[in-house]
Amino acid sequence: xxxxxxxxxxxxxxxxxxxxxxxxxxxxxxxxxxxxxxxxxxxxxxxxxxxxxxxxxxxxxxxxxxxxxxxxxxxxxxxxxxxxxxxxxxxxxxxxxxxxxxxxxxxxxxxxxxxxxxxxxxxxxxxxxxxxxxxxxxxxxxxxxxxxxxxxxxxxxx
Numbered sequence: 289x290x291x292x293x294x295x296x297x298x299x300x301x302x303x304x305x306x307x308x309x310x311x312x313x314x315x316x317x318x319x320x321x322x323x324x325x326x327x328x329x330x331x332x333x334x335x336x337x338x339x340x341x342x343x344x345x346x347x348x349x350x351x352x353x354x355x356x357x358x359x360x361x362x363x364x365x366x367x368x369x370x371x372x373x374x375x376x377x378x379x380x381x382x383x384x385x386x387x388x389x390x391x392x393x394x395x396x397x398x399x400x401x402x403x404x405x406x407x408x409x410x411x412x413x414x415x416x417x418x419x420x421x422x423x424x425x426x427x428x429x430x431x432x433x434x435x436x437x438x439x440x441x442x443x444x445x446x
Contacts (some may be wrong), residue, residue, distance in 0.1 A: 291374055292363040292364050292365030292373070292374055293361050293363065293365055294363060294364050294365055294366075294374045294423040295359075295362065295363060295400075296359060296362045296410065296420070296421065296423065297406055297423055297424050297427070298359070299404045299405065299406055300354070300359060300362075300404075300406060300421065300422025301355050301359050302404050303400045303404055303406060303422060304354070304355035304359075305351065305355055305402055306400050306403075307400055308347065308350065308354075308355070310353035311347055311350070312344060312347050312348065312351070315340065315343050315344055315347060316340070316344070318340070318341025319336065319337065319339075319341075319344075320358050322336045322340070323336045323337055323340070336354075353377070354377050357377045358375065358376075358377050359373055361374065361376055361377070361380065362374070362375040362421075362422075363375070364420050366431065366434060366435060366438070367388075367440075368438055368442075369386065369387055369388075369442065370384050370385060370386050370387055371385040371387065371390075371411055371418070371435060372384050372385075372445070373382070373385070373418055373420065383418055385411060385413060385418055386442075387438050387439045387441075387442040388439070388442040388443055388445075389413040389414065390411055390412070390413060390435065390436075390439035390442075391413055391414060392410075392411075392412040392431070393409065393410070393411050393412070393414055393432050393435045393436045393439065394409070394410050394412075394422065394432065395407045395408065395409055395410075395425075395428045395429060395432050396408050396410060397425075401422070404425060405425055406422050406423060406424060406425065406428070407423060407424075407425045407428035407429070408420060408421045408422065408423070408428065409423060409428050409431050409432050411435060411437070
């Protein structure tokens with residue numbers, strides 16, 4: 289079976305980088321607070337700093353690799369009978385969602401997506417939800433409406 293042909297909007301890379309930077313900023317802030325507390329209590333400040341530095345190194349490494357690999361592997365396809373999703377950095381995941389099982393379709397935007405003119409499409413079944421994370425707002429709305437209509441038609445055919 290061939291991989292799906294549609295890709296995410298390239299602006300999704302910016303969103304992933306911004307999310308990583310927010311996580312790094314949080315780690316720096318938490319490390320600084322923990323170091324100050326350890327210093328005030330005459331505790332092991334160096335241990336706190338080593339742990340914070342290790343976390344920062346992991347987060348920087350993840351930021352350097354994951355967004356580009358995730359973007360390169362993320363693909364999706366909507367056919368008259370199913371939604372086919374393929375993605376993953378270290379573990380590749382492929383989900384084929386029969387449209388007859390779709391109960392709910394929505395678009396959503398967090399602050400990073402909104403700032404970049406993107407939206408995510410969430411497709412829900414009775415047991416699980418699937419998300420296409422980074423589409424241009426207009427494309428996301430069109431895809432949401434298309435999946436909803438195809439799901440309605442699939443249910444009428446049953």
